[in-house]
Amino acid sequence: MSEAPVKKVAGITKESTQAMIDHAMEIYPDKAKKKRAPHLAPNEGEGACVKSNRKTVPGIMSARGCAYAGAKGVVWGPIRDMVHVSHGPVGCGWYSWGTRRNLVTGVNGVSQFAMQFTSDFQEKDIVYGGDKKLKTLLNEAHELFPLAKGISVLSECPVGLIGDDINSVAKIASEELQIPVIPCNCEGFRGVSQSLGHHISNDTIRDHIIGTREFAEPESPYDIALIGDYNIGGDVWSVKPLLEEIGLNVKAVWTGDGELEKIAATHKVKLNLIHCYRSMNYMCRVMEEKYGIPWLEFNFFGPTKIRESLRKIAEYFDDTIKEKVEAAIAKYDPIMQAVIDEYRPRLEGKKVMLYVGGLRPRHTVNAYADLGMVVVGSGYEFAHGDDYERTSVEMPEATVIYDDASEHELEQFVDELRPDLVGSGIKEKYLFQKMGIPFRQMHSWDYSGPYHAYNGFPIFARDVDMAVNSPTWKLVKAPF
Amino acid sequence: MTAEAAVKYVTEIPEEEVKRVSAWINTEEYKEKNFARQALVINPPHACQPLGAELAAHGFEGTLPFVHGSQGCASYYRSTFNRHFREPAPAVSDSMTEDGAVFGGQNNLHEALENAYTIYKPKMMAVFTSCMPEVIGDDLTAFIKNARNKGIVPQDYPLPYANTPSFNGSHVHGYDSMLLSILQTLTEDRKVEGRCTGKLNLIPGFDCNTGNYREYKRILKEFGIPYTLLADISETFDSPLDGTYRPYPGGTKLEDAADSINGKATLTVAPFASAKTFSWIKDNYSGIHASLPTPFGVAKTDALLLKLSELFGKPVPESLKAERGNAVDAMTDAHQYIHGKKFALYGDPDYLLGYVSFLLEMGARPHHILCSKGTKKVEKEIQALLDASPDGKGCKIYMGKDLWHMRSLLMTDPVDAMIGDTHGKFAARDAKIPLFRFGFPVFDRVNLHRAPLIGYQGAINMLTTICNKFIEVRDETCDDRHFEMMR
The missing domain is CATH 3.40.50.1980 (Nitrogenase molybdenum iron protein domain)
Structure with missing residues (x-):
């Protein structure tokens, strides 16, 4: 195969x-x-x-987005147990509200906060600055959402242009509220695309989050973190069980269905497995340099790459993992082959x-x-x-x-x-x-989805077939 | 304190805490705290001005919407329309970045005008601003004049531009400003004393239901009234799939828009989404100027037809009289499924006023009416509708509130259903009530924008959707003994 x-x-x-x-x-x-x-x-x-x-x-x-989009939509937004404030006018938060499919576990507004929080800047905030408003809204967020583990403040264009100091507001609020309040200067005009937003967000994780927690349970040689999976359509929920099946402990996920404190304790894992290199290689490098954690790029799309990746991952561990990897491959290969047998003739x-x-x-x-x-x-x-x-x-x-x-x-x-x-x-x-x-x-x-890992491939194959072979394409040309 | 003691461990939120807070956010106590918010806005059901400006631009022939500002903004607006209509929404931006903040955006604007003009060959580019140039104070008037003088676009090329700051108003206001600029640009020096096109100029306002535009056109055709829609997005956002991509598949002809200044009459059916435009039209357009509420429900449709009849001296056609009868018939047949039901409503002012009058006509109660961005005038007009009906008693208007406020209202003072857009689905789910997606945007259902909500036909459509859903809920939730053949 x-x-x-x-x-x-x-x-x-x-x-x-x-x-x-x-x-x-x-x-x-x-x-x-x-x-x-x-x-x-x-x-x-x-x-x-x-x-x-x-x-x-x-x-x-161009189809490109901006730094804010990279910060809100990709890195910070998917962390489920935080309030993510789109700081500035109403639009940016509204457009990015629920439009990137990072699915989350929990109760909306109680233990997960996949919502649109904004400071809704008005003319007067542009003229007089929004720091005071920010301070008030951080208090309000903490009061109304007491189970939120932290708050991110994601700057939109005007914030950087009018010279607000969200960093000092966040620092004071963090002390007063006793939860992390992370200022992220990801104004949309910075850089050339979403990419700088990923980088800036990685830097804020480095500066404010990593190393501030530890896992309560004892360490094990199989502790890993899943980096750069955003749980689009439930990808994480397909990948995590597979990694567990081969004997690894997935201690944290960055950041799909992510939890702030687990991300904060990721410096304690033994290996970082990174799927989306572009958006999170920065923190993998930081954790390698600072904590000596190796990192490995892998690819969980389609059985060939999944198999190859599982064996690469196993190389980092002892024989028990290698055996489990081979067992998993032996178990899933025929299931994947059946999928291929069904769709390949049509594609x-x-x-x-x-x-x-x-x-x-x-x-x-x-x-x-x-x-x-x-x-x-x-x-x-x-x-x-x-x-x-x-x-x-x-x-x-x-x-x-x-x-x-x-x-x-x-x-x-x-x-x-x-x-x-x-x-x-x-x-x-x-x-x-x-x-x-x-x-x-x-x-x-x-x-649709998930598309990642063995649970994802049958869905991917079905969707590709559905698109390519939909009978509606035969109707495009009218007979008259 | 030892280093050991300083270690903070990963904690889990205890299940009983989740339960406690889950119950707490449904209480009166929480509602009070929630309504006491001064700074934080949660789940607001409105977007920013440039989104509306882009919609206005899409309503004109061969027009390319042009965002002066950061490129991410343009991607956000475009994808919003892509998702709602499931159609292409070509638009460009001039990709301002950090150096634009220092030197201003003229270089970006000029380079982008040249590129877009050459590559996408638009007949008109409609320029509007996102935050960055608004904050740094770019002088669009000068920039555009310079572009012409430098020969980047021909001297007579239509290049309307509007300031659409996102920190002011909502998408509705951006629509108004862009439409105004487009009309000012196209009609410049086109007024001819004594000339009359004999046509009606109809302003539908910020409306993302392509079915509504087609319904206006059908009604005018039934009357035999020649018309120009200002602006018409129906072909742009409901174009055929036949194997050819057309970047500009529709929109009001630029020549028709230019000549609209010599119209026989101009009628806005979106007074709040076209306030600035209409006010300018009153001072500048020939003919009669009239303003009517968006024709949701029978009475407002009657008013539209009477106005058309009056303006053009034509009787209301028999076909429309029959349609009115059909609508009243449908309403009477279905009234028992909606009478007395309580609704929570949110949306843009013109639509909101429409929902209220339609529900009151059906004997339903618009119990919570929430307008996240509206004026005192909007509130007054809604209140007047409520006061005029016995079913309006006890209904309350919430101005400047958001959908997290709405959630508190639903949990403390329950209703039977909600009318709004896709963004209300979380609140509706928590309250276990249906959400009718008559507003904008709809990201999670197909083809709704094709079914008109205005006119007699629209009344039948809304009624059918609402009543059948209530019946369905009854079928799905009743016990076996009460599950029966007829409803």
Whole structure:
């Protein structure tokens, strides 16, 4: 059942891909062309073939978000037992309210706080500053939500521009309320994308949280933390049981369905397992340097990568874990094979294009290969060079790689390559469906999931099949 | 104190504490604390101005919404419309970053105008602002003038722009400001003394129900009244899937919008979502100007038809008279399933007023009415509706409150159902009552935006949804002995 992705795609050469890129850029003004050209390239098989983590070219219709989005939606927002305050005007918190599917355990408003808390800045707060309001609202939050383990203050654009000092307000409140109050200066204008928001949030965990708690129960050599899984559609609830099945103790999850105090005690684990490298490698490095905790990247999309990853994880432990890993693989392999037997005949040879964030543009390549499909184009909204290095080895030769793609570029590439499936985000979804191209949202699993681990693959396979083979596609062309 | 003693261990929230607090947040005592909040806003059911501005822009032919500010803002607005309509929502931003904060956003604006104009070939770009340029005080008027002078866009290219600060008002106000700027731009020097297009200009306001727009158009067609909708998002956000992507599939023709200043009459059916625009129109447009509440329910639809009849000297068509009869028939047939039921309502002012009058027509009680962003005038108008009906007695209006306040109201003074948007689903679940998603946005149901809520047809739609749900609840919750064939 081991499926290495196809390395060569008929009809795709370095020249054909470059010609496609050049064609897409023909329409651009010279300055835009010059800026965009380094971000689009045929895959070279190793290294980063595109430039990344640069400012977006204004007006090209980028899909990127902002630092606040990275902090609220990705790193801090999913921690379930905290109040996360969107500090500034009402919008940012409203748009990010429940729109990233980080599922949580607990009672809403009592022990979990997946809600929209905002300081709802008005004109007077801009003029006179919002520090006083912040102080009052922190008290109110603590009074109304006594079981909240902490409060994060996530700054929106105006806060940094008017020179508020949320750090000192948070510090005082933290002492008065006797809970952590974490100021996060993640104003949307900082950096070039969501990515800086991830980094800033990692830094605030480093500065305010890590090392402030310890686990009450005795340490064990099998203590690990699951890093960079945000529980989209219940991913964590699929991954955690599998890690437990192979004998590991998952002491903390960063940050899907996360708990603040467990995150604070993560410096006590023996290994950090990281799924989304982009958003949380920073804290893995910090914990490695400061506490000597090794970290390992893994990939739980599709049986081939799951198997490979489980064996890699086992290398860090003794034989008992290795035996359990082999037992798990032996148990799940036939179940996965049955899934493949069901769907592969319907999907064999189908082409996929991806444009997502974080880890998916590379991590899912092999999951499609498990289903007999080939990824013919891939790219990221907010990746860095190290992400593209990791991508080039997964992708077939000379296929197109795009960084911070504009809507125009994506449309051109899809029009030329005519994939059987596009996996991207909500802003792209309906554009490609209007073109008659099957689509799955690959940020949110299109309100399905989980997609991670063995419980996720059958759902992933079903969803891909559902999109590609929906009978509605046959109705697109009218008979008259 | 030893180092050992200083160690803080990971704690679990005790189950009995969860139980205690779960019960506490449903009490009168909690409600009082909750209503005493001064600074913290929790689950507000309104967004910020630029979202509304983008909607107005989408309502015009070939128009590309253009966000002057951080790019994340544009992504948030776009995805909100994508999720609600399940349609594309192309818009650009000029991606202002830290250096914009220092030097101002002119360079970003100019570069973005050039790129967007060249790549996406819009007939018009509608510029509006998110927080950053508002806080640093960018001078849009000068920036746009400079863009023309530098030849970035042709001198006569329509480039309306609106200041839409997010720290003021809500999406409704942003809609109004953008619409006003678009009309001011397009109608400039287009007024011709003595000219009359013979058409009605109809302003539907911030309305994300494409069915409503089509219903307005159908009613006008039945009357035989030529019209221009200002603005029309119905084709933009309900476009066919036929294998071709069209970035600008609909919207009011720019020429029609330009000529609207010479209209026979201009009628707003969203007085609160078009206050500024309508006030300017009154001073500048030819013809008669009229303002009516959004036509939810029979009486307000009657008022619309009478006004149309009066403005154009045409009798109400027989077909619409029959439709009125059908609606009244449906309402009478169904009244027993809704009469006396208590509702909690929240939403934008124009919609909220519509819900209240519709419910009162059905003998239902709009018990809790919550408006998170509205004026004294809104409150007064709602109160007037309540005062005019025996079923309005005991109903209360909550201005400037949010959905966490609403939750306290539902738990301490229960109702039978709630009307609002998707964001109320948590409160509705806790209160174990149905939520009718007539408002915006709807992220968790399909196709609701296609069914009109206005007019006689809209009244039938709302009534059918509400009554059948109540009947369904009865079927699902009654004991076996009371589970019967007929309802």
